[in-house]
Amino acid sequence: MILRVTGGTKYQKEVAEKAIYWTAKKLGIDRMRTLYVQAVLTKIKDADGYCSMEDDKKRTFTIEIDKTLKLRQLIRTIVHELVHVKQFARNEMVDRPINGRYRWKSKTVPQNISYEEMPWEREASRLQEKLTDEFWREELI
Numbered sequence: 001m002i003l004r005v006t007g008g009t010k011y012q013k014e015v016a017e018k019a020i021y022w023t024a025k026k027l028g029i030d031r032m033r034t035l036y037v038q039a040v041l042t043k044i045k046d047a048d049g050y051c052s053m054e055d056d057k058k059r060t061f062t063i064e065i066d067k068t069l070k071l072r073q074l075i076r077t078i079v080h081e082l083v084h085v086k087q088f089a090r091n092e093m094v095d096r097p098i099n100g101r102y103r104w105k106s107k108t109v110p111q112n113i114s115y116e117e118m119p120w121e122r123e124a125s126r127l128q129e130k131l132t133d134e135f136w137r138e139e140l141i
Contacts, residue, residue: 001021001024001031001033001036001037002035002036002037003017003020003021003036003038003039004036004037005017005038005039005040005041006039007040007041008041008065009067012074013041014141015141016039016041016074017039018140019075019078019135019141020037020039020078020082023078023079023131024037024082026134027082027083027086027127029085029086029089029090032059032089034059035059035061035085035089036059036060036061037061037063037085038062038063039062039078040062041067042064042065042066042067044064044065047066048065048066048069048073048077048080049063049065049066049077049080049081050063050081051063051081051084051085052064053088058089058091061088061089063078063081063082063084063085065077071141072136075135075136076128076129076132079128079131079132080125081124083120083123087123092104093105093119093120095118102118104119
């Protein structure tokens with residue numbers, strides 16, 4: 001995995017880099033040599049973070065993280081967005097409806113369920129708590 005972190009303070013960049021490499025290893029995406037992740041620490045008004053796939057080959061991603069978040073929430077958001085990178089890179093999800101349906105792993109998901117109930121959001125929310133707690137306990141920052 002190739003990583004580039006921009007924006008934020010020097011300390012935020014250091015924290016983000018540590019959290020991203022640590023999380024990528026936990027998720028098993030650190031060994032994907034052609035995976036490129038750009039993390040942008042910036043002000044975001046309507047969310048804590050975003051994950052965008054930048055190419056159809058599912059190898060280039062941008063994660064945006066709100067740089068005004070407190071430290072633990074910053075890490076939690078990084079973890080959450082990296083779970084989405086994993087989901088895209090491993091082709092576990094299609095988050096744009098095809099014939100009125102989303103795809104999660106080998107199953108279709110109805111379009112009419114709430115965003116928070118989408119299976120990829122449920123996985124990201126569950127893992128963000130678990131992995132953030134683990135990262136925090138390891139005192140890596």
